[in-house]
Amino acid sequence: MSILQDIKNAVRSRSIHVSYVDVGSCNGCDIEVLACLAPRYDIEQYGIYVHNNPREADVLLVIGSVTPQWVDKLRDIWEKIPEPKVAVAIGNCPISGCVYARRGTLTTPPVENYIPIAAQVPGCPPRPTEILNAILSVAPLIYKDYEEKQP
Amino acid sequence: MRSIVYYVREFLRPEWLKKFFFAKTAPLVTPSYFKDYPSRTEKECTACLSCMMICPAPGAIAVLRKKDGWEPEVYPGHCIRCGLCVEACPEGVLASGRILDVTRRDKTAFSSWYRLQVDDTLCMRCGNCCVSCPVNRQVDPQLAGTGTSASDEVIMRIEGGRVTILHEEKCTGCKTCENNCPNRAIRVARMVEGVQGEEAEA
Known part of the structure; x- marks a missing residue:
């Protein structure tokens, strides 16, 4: 049983669907995520598909320091994603607020306050390779003993 | 028929199978110009705090006191990898990518000074700034009260009822004047300029 489970999980973790949400970034990290989709880094060769639809996503990439308007909407998006799911914080902004973490700015980082974050990719912006590595390293974790832990 | 055999043979080649089933990109x-997070070299930190002063990201670098001397520490969630701390450090304590090689090759450096600015509409001529300034006190121990001074060597003094800045270049950037100003009329700004060539070596 468990061998079969392992095979199933291994196969599933090679078919990851990704959705990304920009909760108030400067677009630098968005462009690095976009570079992952382009032929040079080509995220699809690892079986990762970007549909940008939370209802069929496994991994949510959160980009940007959270602006107040996004606080409840981000929570909604996170709840729309079916189990199993993980969120990855891309860039410094969701981790610390980066250069926006000053007095008088209308941002409310970190994003961990609103949704659980499985991995953080620091950088301003991170390199596409780093984003790719983060997604690939959380992929096996998503399905790890997925069916066993279901009631 | 021959072409089918050719293709079957081609597709059974181990290299081809490996390429087909496993990761594929170039x-x-x-790249050689990539700057990673600054790492410490074995040079000794003198705690001049140039790195902290030039850092554009809040909370990205801190010079911490360790058992044997000071050590700059970079925080990845905050650092934007601009490399300014590496360039600004006069001792070469930090290294990142090829920044140090390039600054050495091009003979570039940062020169900094402090600019004093008094907002005349806010200033009420109390003279607190002139009196509190530790450099002023050293130059002219008689300087007190209203901030007038007979010495021409002080950084600033009250002349004819207003603050006159005489020797900006003597300012050490301690900001004692800023803290003692009741109206926030005086401001100390650290100015940084990139220089190249003989200027940088001096």
Whole structure:
């Protein structure tokens, strides 16, 4: 049983669907995520598909320091994603607020306050390779003993 | 028929199968110009705090006191990898990518000074700034009260009822004047300029 489970999980973790949400970034990290989709880094060769639809996503990439308007909407998006799911914080902004973490700015980082974050990719912006590595390293974790832990 | 055999043979080649089933992109090499998070070299930190002063990201670098001397520490969630701390450090304590090689090759450096600015509409001529300034006190121990001074060597003094800045270049950037100003009329700004060539070596 468990061998079969392992095979199933291994196969599933090679078919990851990704959705990304920009909760108030400067677009630098968005462009690095976009570079992952382009032929040079080509995220699809690892079986990762970007549909940008939370209802069929496994991994949510959160980009940007959270602006107040996004606080409840981000929570909604996170709840729309079916189990199993993980969120990855891309860039410094969701981790610390980066250069926006000053007095008088209308941002409310970190994003961990609103949704659980499985991995953080620091950088301003991170390199596409780093984003790719983060997604690939959380992929096996998503399905790890997925069916066993279901009631 | 021959072409079918050719294709079957081609598709059974181990290299082809490996290429087909396993990851495929051109190797993701780090380019030579990539600057990673600054790492410490074995040079000794003198705690001049140039790195902290030039850092544009809040909370990205801190010079911490360790058992044997001071050590700059970079925080990845905050650092934007601009490399300014590496360039600004006069001792070469930090290294990142090829920044140090390039600054050495091009003979570039940062020169900094402090600019004093008094907002005349806010200033009420109390003279607190002139009296509190530790450099002023050293130059002219008689300086007190209203901030007038007979010495021409002080950084600033009250002349004819207003603050006159005489020797900006003597300012050490301690900001004692700023803290003692009741109206926030005086401001100390650290100015940084990139220089190249003989200027940088001096």
